[in-house]
Amino acid sequence: MEKYHKSTVYDRCKMNGSSPDILKPDLYKKYPNSDKVPLPKPKSTNPVLLDDALRKRRSFREYLQKSIDLDTLSYLLWATSGINKLIQSSWGEIGLRTAPSAGACYPIETYIIVNKLKNQIGVKGLDMGVYHYDVEYHQLEVVIPGDFREPLMKACLEQHYCGTAPVVFIFTAIFNRTKYKYEDRGYRYIFLDAGHQVQNLALAITGLHLGGVPIGAFYDDEMNSIIAVDGIFESTIYVYPIGCIK
């Protein structure tokens, strides 16, 4: 770790300005052949003061057997990863987002896994399965339908709340998006970016009287295979189960 840190410091005498030998990656990941699920326009169903959310935010690991609705999911996806302003840049039009990103590279992709509760599906109107959040069009793309409760729990070192939550957010990084601009130093920025997004999620769920917990303990390869990413150019970096709480 010390070696990595030292080798990626900015130094007045030695600044590396060149771009690495990689193609500029697309800003938006797409699943062109997937079924799409349009999401309702994001609006908070229960606005609270930021100060209240800051005072109440906590990690919750037990959830009620109660599903969440699509309006709520839509708002949480937008609050975490969504676009809040369109601007013209030298690369064309880009959507700035609710969370900052070093160099506006936006390396983080958001997936959700919809679980089954005792008598209902975790998100009203959706089937069980893995979905990708299409940031550009604020819609979900079906990646793999099915029941992932067991493999998800196992991949997260048996943390049962990954299987009992109605919905689990999974954040990946597409490393080249940031590496393209910042080379190896970009690795630092990717996790800072993810932290901003996940804090948005933490505050947004607190505001909606939901609970969740950030999870950094998981078997990387198992998580990557659940959501079907390669683990090399794109890899899981954070998991966040969410549910209704008492």
Ligand SMILES: Cc1cc2nc3c(=O)[nH]c(=O)nc-3n(C[C@H](O)[C@H](O)[C@H](O)COP(=O)(O)O)c2cc1C
């Ligand atoms: C990067 C990171 C990774 C974490 N990983 C886990 C985890 O794998 N399992 C878990 O139960 N909690 C995990 N947590 C939650 C912490 O245990 C929790 O934030 C901490 O105990 C403080 O409690 P609070 O969030 O309620 O304030 C993680 C938190 C962070 C920031």
